[in-house]
Amino acid sequence: MSVGLPQIIGHEPLLSRLAGAVVSRRFPQATLFVGPPGVGKQRIALWVAQALLCEAGRDRPCGECPSCRKVLGLSHPDLNWFVPIRRSKASDPDKQVEEAAGLLAGGLAVLGLDLGRSDRLIVAMTHFNFKSIFAWNMFLYSGFFAIVGAYLWTLLDRTVGGYATSAGRVAFVWRLVLTTGTGSIFGFLIAREAYASALLAPTFIVLSIAYGMAIYLLVLIAACAGSGRPLGREVTGRIGSLLGWFVLAALYFVAVFHLTNLYLAKQAGVERFLLVDGGVSLSLT
Ligand SMILES: [Zn+2]
Secondary structure, three states: OOOOOOOOOOOHHHHHHHHHHHHOOOOOOOOOOOOOOOOOHHHHHHHHHHHHHOOOOOOOOOOOOHHHHHHHOOOOOOOOOOOOOOOOHHHOHHHHHHHHHHHHHHHHHHHHHOOOOOOHHHHHHHOOOOOOHHHHHHHHHHHHHHHHHHHHHHHHOHHHHHHHHHHHHHHHHHHHHHHHHHHHHHHHHOOHHHHOOOOHHHHHHHHHHHHHHHHHHHHHHHHHHHHOOOOOHHHHHHHHHHHHHHHHHHHHHHHHHHHHHHHOHHHHHHHHHHHHHOOOOOOOO
16 A cells, blocks of 8 residues: 555454455445544545445455555545544634624614613613613513523533523523514504504514524525535525515514504504605605
């Protein structure tokens, strides 16, 4: 063997068992070689590949034919050789948790600050009027932050991986309550004349799930394309059809919302503005 690979030393009983399986054409579809480092697992796997692909047609590789040489050079078209690559620092689980938590914190900060009067956030954080949905939202959002942090932890740390499903469920239920709170703000507090409807809460839920799922799908496709990982039609198809159902549900809620408003005579003017005259448009002059 001229390619610098070490000779197989010992293992003769194993080699003759493998050779027997090769010559009887009953070699299993999957074989796992287990043993301490340096014992020759990879070398024997290559030997098996040679034996299976050798053109001499014996139970053991001849080591001389083009196939045997190509296998040893890892250039045989029927040989796929996978090498584990140590992950870089940026993809350490700890780093991923930090990055995810940073994104979440940024998103929450935008929610808290985008109302134009960021100083009011202090009031909302220090004075709790539990008759107000805003006070509840403070707890809903900060609780969501902690729960999603715990959920990410269960996803990335295998020692607590057993809790991933329960943590995911808690996060999902919490998120439904949270979006109900946000939806209720729009349903009952802001622009009450236009929106006063309990339907806003479920509409917010289906819309936020639809948006989130669409963005998740785009990020998944981009991440797989960027890292060269295959992304099966199975996965994109299932997420895509689920997304379709949520979009349909959103259309349904929006339609019911507008129909009930049209039914209520006092809302007709507002509906006319939303649907016919103005729509929801903001122009800065
Ligand atoms: Zn050969």
